[in-house]
Amino acid sequence: MSSDSNDTAAGSPRLSLYQYDACPYCALVRMAIRELGLDIEIRDVLRHPRFRRELIAGGGSSQVPCLRLDYPDGRTRWMYESLDIIDYLRRRFG
Ligand SMILES: N[C@@H](CCC(=O)N[C@@H](CS)C(=O)NCC(=O)O)C(=O)O
Structure with missing residues (x-):
């Protein structure tokens, strides 16, 4: 099941990003967050x-x-990989 259909079935999740400043992959995700x-x-x-x-x-x-991703029904999903995260954010908010 794709992240988008997950979202549709369970409602919109609240998002938080685990990261640190000096990590280059984290910087890519932070840049996408800013751009969006x-x-x-x-x-x-x-x-x-x-x-x-x-x-x-x-x-x-x-x-x-x-x-x-914290869903309204109480489920939590943990999405690793900078490119997967950026792809998810662009699909959902871009
Ligand atoms: N392919 C991953 C690479 C992520 C990565 O290598 N993160 C490093 C920091 S720059 C890390 O978390 N290393 C410590 C660990 O794996 O516990 C991505 O694109 O997100």
Whole structure:
């Protein structure tokens, strides 16, 4: 099932981005967020170890960037890979 049909079935998720400043892949995602004019909560995993713990516990890996999608029905999805995240954001908001 694609991310778009997931969204349609379960309602629009609230988004947050797990990342850190010096990561080049994170910078690409932040640039796309700026270009699209989105207001997405940025969670810095180096400045806030709690966010890193959340990422590993929820997503299964410490790799960043990771987009967290919290659906109205309580489900959470963790999207890794900068290009997949950018593609998702452009499809949904572009
Ligand atoms: N193919 C991935 C690469 C992401 C990546 O290599 N992230 C590095 C930081 S620049 C990372 O999180 N390394 C630590 C880890 O994997 O736990 C993407 O495009 O998002």
